[in-house]
Amino acid sequence: MNKFVKSILALGITSALGLSAVNAATYQVIDKGNVSSLKYTYSQQENNNGEAAISGTDIYNFPVQFQYFDEEDYDFIVLLAERSHEGVHDLVNIEDEVALRAGNPTANDLSWVIRFLSSRAGNSLYQEVGDVFAMTNFNGQTELFNVFDENIPNTDILTRSTKEFISGITNEGWVYGNASAPYLPLDFTKSDAEEVTHWLRAFTTRGFFSSDGGASIIEVIPPSETDLPEDQRFGGESAILDISESHFAVGYASTSIDQNAIDFINDETGGCADPDILADLPFKVCVQQIIAEVYNTEAIKWSIDEQGIISSEILGQLVTPHVDDVREYTNYAQAINNQGVAVGYAHGWVNENVTEPSARERRSIYAVVYKNGEVMDFTEDHGKYFDSRTYDINDAGIAIGHVNAFINGNQRTKFYHVDTNAETMEMILPTDFFNGSSSTARAINESGKIVGEGEVETHNDNTSTPRRTHGFLYDITSETFTDLNDFLACGSDYTIIEARDINDANEVSATALIRVPRRDSKGELMLDEQGEQLLEDVVRAVTLQPIAGELEDCSAVEEKVERQGAGFGLSSILLLTFAGLARRLTWKRKLKQ
Template identity: 60%
Template sequence: MKTLVRSVLTLSISSALALTTAQAATYKIIDKGAADKFKFTYSQQENNVGQMAISATDAYNFPVQFQYFDENDYDNIVLSAERSHELVSGINDIEDETALRNGNPTANDLFWAIYYLKDTQKSSLFYQKYGDIVAMTNSGQESTEFTVFDVNFDGTDTLTRSTVDYINGITDQGWVYGNGSAPFLPVDFTDSNDNEVTLWLSEFTTRGFLSTDGGNSIIPILPPETTYGGESAVLDISNNGIAVGYASTSIVEDIVELIESEDGGCRDPEVLDDLPFEACVQLRANGMYNNEAFKWNLDVNGEVSKEALGLLVTPHPDDTRQHISIAQAVNSHGVAVGYATGWQDETETNPSENERTSLYAVVFKDGVVKDFTEDHTEYFDSRAYDINDAGIAVGHATTLSNGSYRKKFYYVDTNQENPQMVLPQDFFTGSSSSARAINEHGIVVGQGEVETHNDSSSNPRRTHGFMYDINTDTFTNLNELLSCDSPYTIIEVRDINENNEISGSAVIKVERRDAKGNIMYDEDGDALTEDVVRAIKMQPIAGEIEDCAKVVEDVERKGASTGIISLMLLSLLGFARRFTKK
């Protein structure tokens, strides 16, 4: 699943900056607009005719099915709010407990119900599932959601919002593609103690899809192995109809034995007394399949032919672990790139059944899977995300940098007999970076860290989008190509088309909305604000890069009536636009 950025921070922009006349820049932002039902939107890819694939998440009015909560659940929601409300800005303790327990909460109390649901559903089959990643298309300002595999709750017109639907791209013909999960639906069950319980079950974890009509109809792309559901995904389609991704070809033997065992497994009568077979399998679904890279030649009906692209290594006959290969991009010549399981010792030709493994970037070409990470002790856990028609691929590899392991973006010429990764200089030596796309002009885009503190899961480094020109060996922070008065901060980039238009995601400050989507106000009646991630397009314009520090100096010299606080913000802004390590 492609990573979604949620922890964000931007600077307020003083109105004094708007007084300046300097508007020079080389790119302008086209905001693809807020999705009225969702807080966050993320760009995935834009074709050459202005159509964009967009993901959205954090739905307003999430359809919590309160009828499945018992009194203990409500007690826990109330207790959670009591303990944690002071830690969440703008959110209060439970406002109307009676209304909450009647399934009609205030927006504030709906927040706590969703908070509880997100926490409990992670490891339990007894709670409604929170998927809430949807696929959208955009041909201008408005983004339109389309349903992949989700369904309405029985007897309602409300989607379950339990699916995770990734739209991975859109071709110049308007074909959209990706992968999505099956919805989790309630199933009643009586256990061995005659307790009536409700389990939330789904038919498969992820399945590829194609839509040739912009999402109005969905064509599933089935894997060869469909036992217990199977897995597949369409990760890229060239404009001449060549698709790549992955599909399950077999089940990991150890998991099959565990599932089918009648002694402690899912076929055990004592297990079946307290858990349906489908539920037991669902608990063991993680890492169940050996997924192999696939190539499909597609037409409007969904498939003409398919081809398994193979694995990078041949495991020992007694090696029953999961081994995978994934094709993430393909060019018009049918050359694909991605990653696959490989041996940590790249010279190994006679692997043991427990041979040490990692994942390595590969190219799938002429029936061969080739690893271009020459020295596995120096570079490992690598990925290839895109390839152009000239055969230049891009991605990232993990390596030791300043004493810590960091991802570093690279490009590589797959036409060479022994392709060698080239790792250009990025934001700074200890920055993690990843290249996500390259166009036919040799322009690479991606994102990298611009902050230097010791990062952790609770305090990650912020990222900025970047552009790298292979022809001139020029690396550029994309935020530096915007006007100095831009309220956007580009934090992630996924694609660049042949018009040099860039698909990205940016932070923008907007009016804050509650769990039901209504604008929130402070005690004085002023609208609260918050930072959100918004899908954007960067469009080239005639101009030149601004010196934002000089713009600040001009404002100060002209004596704009901003006050000392505003001037401090302006100075900070000028510094941040050029030098902040995010």
């Protein structure tokens, strides 16, 4: 029943700083993310049988299709490397331009090609780099599985242009989430007889589930693709964000499309139906350029079985906009328990007392519960708390998430729990790492244990130096808050930076930082000038498994690390690495305020 946001935090963390003064060796780290084809992996969810849903990014040997490059593209790649290499960690200027132009680049030069393609994201004339992958761990083996990707025409190679977001795994081993369609080449001749290739996909994102661990995929077709007229069907959007053991599924799906978009698509004087435009651009490519942000989505609850969807229910909006308010209104259902009570977030009025909203009424996002046919907001004081989210709910009806507030003049997120059974629901905000720390709760198990992550540094954070985060465990019954790293043995190789799930055996699905041998873009080990193996910090999906243990005094270990701290000088460079990783793993569309 747990739901996890599909983005990893911007991480400014180094292995050297990951130890606390006192650690309890009551958890051992089980590494489930060591995948030979990927650089980074991160945890999503683990069921009560120890089976896990895992995501990853940065695939080695990305299948660049060099036959679609022209000489100007190669010129730009060479110029990009020449102008940028001094500011990019681990990369140097182009090593072998002749081999590059022949489509056989060195690993260093392949990295520059991938950077070039990434800089062209959204431009249909260039191959897309998807680079977010879904994985499962059954019987201790982590393996990739394909959701909607297809082979590049006339090859047996997947396009790797899809973004596959696996949300979780049930105790039966059902996996679920949402993924995009692959970009496939479409040849086109322009009005001046120039032949070009566009890269086209069928939809932006679509929900899926699999009752056999990913071997077969069942798509969730959104209402916009079944209920709208054929000329308004452009793929739609949907996602399954949680499935309960009673086979309730929740998420969101597109139910309509913005009228302004329809008008533009059908416009024959400047829009996608304009004959002058169609002479130089395929109709579907024109639609693709605008379609990602134009769907109106609704929170939906589905009843499902192994064959597919049995029934569906639109859960409703938190507020009713003015008749002249044409903005998109977002509402997501993030999690559902076995009683059918769902939680999530939705647009609501900043002034919670508004009964007759204007056409441009001020709004924000608020945590909600979907129960008994109602959508209820429990962010009680919108003047104090705002922009809240709910991410999980257990069978006892305890929901968790985070809410924004101003603390000492700075906007921070704070994790909370709330009893959705109460007549007056009240968010409880426990003490976390420190007063000015931003924290988020991601999951809660049936015994009331909550996991998430929070900031552990006190400096003023900004985009260039984000605060380090650690995963935490909070016990509602004992009201105890603990840094998850305090449960590990002294000198652990892993620093737990976030926690995404906790099952009923108190096993924590987390993401850790660990130092490993460095590999290039082709997956080959990298050596320094003396032939010594280079190392780097990566994020890795792990499980924290409870063990019998006692408190350990790690003061001596920490003192040694502090004396040797200069040996871990990559932290400033890692900020750039992980900031880029965060962008690739962002899945939620930008909310239009």
